[in-house]
Amino acid sequence: MTETATTVPSKTAGSKSEQAYTAVKARIVEGTYTPGYRLVLAKIAEDLGVSVVPVREAIRRLEAEGLVTFERNIGATVSGIDPTEYLYTMQTLSIVEGAATALSAPLISAPDIARARAVNAEMRDCLQHFDPVRFTRLNQDFHSVLFEQCPNPHLLDLVHRGWNRLASLRSSTFRFVPGRAHDSVNEHEALLQLIESGAGADAIEQAARRHRSATLDAYLQQANHQEHS
Amino acid sequence: MTETATTVPSKTAGSKSEQAYTAVKARIVEGTYTPGYRLVLAKIAEDLGVSVVPVREAIRRLEAEGLVTFERNIGATVSGIDPTEYLYTMQTLSIVEGAATALSAPLISAPDIARARAVNAEMRDCLQHFDPVRFTRLNQDFHSVLFEQCPNPHLLDLVHRGWNRLASLRSSTFRFVPGRAHDSVNEHEALLQLIESGAGADAIEQAARRHRSATLDAYLQQANHQEHS
DNA sequence: AAGTACGAAATAATATACGATTATTGTCCC
DNA sequence: GGGACAATAATCGTATATTATTTCGTACTT
Numbered sequence: 001m002t003e004t005a006t007t008v009p010s011k012t013a014g015s016k017s018e019q020a021y022t023a024v025k026a027r028i029v030e031g032t033y034t035p036g037y038r039l040v041l042a043k044i045a046e047d048l049g050v051s052v053v054p055v056r057e058a059i060r061r062l063e064a065e066g067l068v069t070f071e072r073n074i075g076a077t078v079s080g081i082d083p084t085e086y087l088y089t090m091q092t093l094s095i096v097e098g099a100a101t102a103l104s105a106p107l108i109s110a111p112d113i114a115r116a117r118a119v120n121a122e123m124r125d126c127l128q129h130f131d132p133v134r135f136t137r138l139n140q141d142f143h144s145v146l147f148e149q150c151p152n153p154h155l156l157d158l159v160h161r162g163w164n165r166l167a168s169l170r171s172s173t174f175r176f177v178p179g180r181a182h183d184s185v186n187e188h189e190a191l192l193q194l195i196e197s198g199a200g201a202d203a204i205e206q207a208a209r210r211h212r213s214a215t216l217d218a219y220l221q222q223a224n225h226q227e228h229s
Numbered sequence: 230m231t232e233t234a235t236t237v238p239s240k241t242a243g244s245k246s247e248q249a250y251t252a253v254k255a256r257i258v259e260g261t262y263t264p265g266y267r268l269v270l271a272k273i274a275e276d277l278g279v280s281v282v283p284v285r286e287a288i289r290r291l292e293a294e295g296l297v298t299f300e301r302n303i304g305a306t307v308s309g310i311d312p313t314e315y316l317y318t319m320q321t322l323s324i325v326e327g328a329a330t331a332l333s334a335p336l337i338s339a340p341d342i343a344r345a346r347a348v349n350a351e352m353r354d355c356l357q358h359f360d361p362v363r364f365t366r367l368n369q370d371f372h373s374v375l376f377e378q379c380p381n382p383h384l385l386d387l388v389h390r391g392w393n394r395l396a397s398l399r400s401s402t403f404r405f406v407p408g409r410a411h412d413s414v415n416e417h418e419a420l421l422q423l424i425e426s427g428a429g430a431d432a433i434e435q436a437a438r439r440h441r442s443a444t445l446d447a448y449l450q451q452a453n454h455q456e457h458s
Numbered sequence: 459a460a461g462t463a464c465g466a467a468a469t470a471a472t473a474t475a476c477g478a479t480t481a482t483t484g485t486c487c488c
Numbered sequence: 489g490g491g492a493c494a495a496t497a498a499t500c501g502t503a504t505a506t507t508a509t510t511t512c513g514t515a516c517t518t
Contacts, residue, residue: 015301016502041470051503053282056470060286064293066383072244073470073509092383095328154295154321158387245472269499280473285500302479302500 016050021058029167035080066165090216093162098209100150100159102201107149116145120188132175177218187211245279249287257296258396264309295394319445322391327438329379329388331430336378345374349417361404406447416440
């Protein structure tokens with residue numbers, strides 16, 4: 001559930017290009033290639049045992065997803081995210097994820113809810129001896145349950161792209177903003193109850209959106225505070 | 230205002246690849262290449278006076294935007310949109326466009342509003358001797374005024390992609406659903422008044438979203454009706 | 459010693475070439 | 489006359505080769 005997910009099925013499975021795409025994407029999302037890392041076509045091509053053409057193609061696809069930045073005659077680097085970019089990404093994600101969660105909600109089964117609640121319990125547990133990496137992974141698992149049933153594949157794809165983008169930063173907000181992780185767990189439980197109660201789509205959408213906005217706000221306050229100190 | 234718009238500035242301007250991308254995209258959006266049209270790499274390459282490699286790259290970028298469909302060892306064709314796809318696209322657009330409009334609203338100036346109102350007056354005029362092509366173009370101009378000020382470039386880009394996708398179908402809903410064009414013009418005026426009155430972001434977002442949902446619903450009813458007749 | 463100009467190395471961008479896969483057409487057999 | 493199979497053509501996928509651009513180091517000048 002944690003691995004890279006692409007909703008729109010590619011009709012090019014098995015091609016070297018696809019292979020390169022998957023391999024490089026995985027390295028970025030899992031953190032082997034960190035932001036700023038310089039992606040040299042020839043090097044990657046050699047690593048993967050293919051020529052540069054498919055690699056180039058793969059990297060341009062990743063550019064379209066925002067995971068790498070490409071500059072003419074210069075090359076590709078793994079995208080960093082400055083505070084402004086972070087804001088844009090989180091804001092966009094709050095919108096599409098909120099909508100996806102709302103559309104998904106009526107299709108979520110009782111076992112799904114139970115599974116999400118179990119994950120959230122682990123998260124609460126994780127608050128003691130805090131492990132940001134594990135917490136972040138659990139957080140993704142939790143939200144996956146909520147939005148993965150979304151019947152609109154385009155919308156779901158946008159959600160995945162946002163998550164991938166955030167995942168490419170290893171640093172989660174939870175690491176930087178004390179108390180946010182705790183609040184987050186509580187909001188999760190509230191979200192689950194809302195869905196269980198069969199609340200309307202609007203209510204669920206707003207709750208899901210606010211949940212993410214709250215994370216963004218926490219980050220911004222922290223950033224602002226650090227700036228003025 | 231009507232032409233193809235890409236928000237995220239490409240750092241590859243001037244390259245053959247970029248040139249091919251722009252050329253092919255324009256041909257699709259303006260309707261030279263209609264849905265189902267077979268995009269043969271060698272042919273396009275010759276037309277543009279470049280080799281196949283940049284063309285291939287361009288086409289894969291268009292694939293990522295949903296404008297073309299690529300199948301392994303078969304080739305690329307301009308994407309059609311079946312009813313299901315149309316639903317997904319419109320639904321997604323209703324979400325991102327609604328949010329973009331809400332974020333844009335506080336930044337819209339009085340002259341902008343006046344311009345939008347003028348466009349809408351033209352649309353109303355256009356209702357007499359109905360010209361779907363012109364009406365559709367004016368419709369895009371109108372909405373551009375509303376969302377183009379959106380300060381979040383990622384979100385704005387998603388809106389542009391949705392519009393491009395719809396533009397690649399020449400057929401607008403207005404052509405097929407009698408009365409929808411008329412309703413649309415009225416909803417536009419209501420939207421403008423809402424923005425002028427300084428309404429809250431939520432109200433504007435919902436209104437903008439419903440405006441698009443109404444177009445979708447009109448289409449679906451029509452489609453459903455035709456099916457059962 | 460600092461700055462600049464030049465050149466070599468690295469790398470990207472594009473072109474060309476070839477093998478692989480799929481579509482098409484024609485022919486043979488029933 | 490129609491269907492199956494084979495040959496051919498069209499087109500894609502990838503590799504290799506060439507060209508253009510940038511970067512970095514070095515030597516030369518002031």
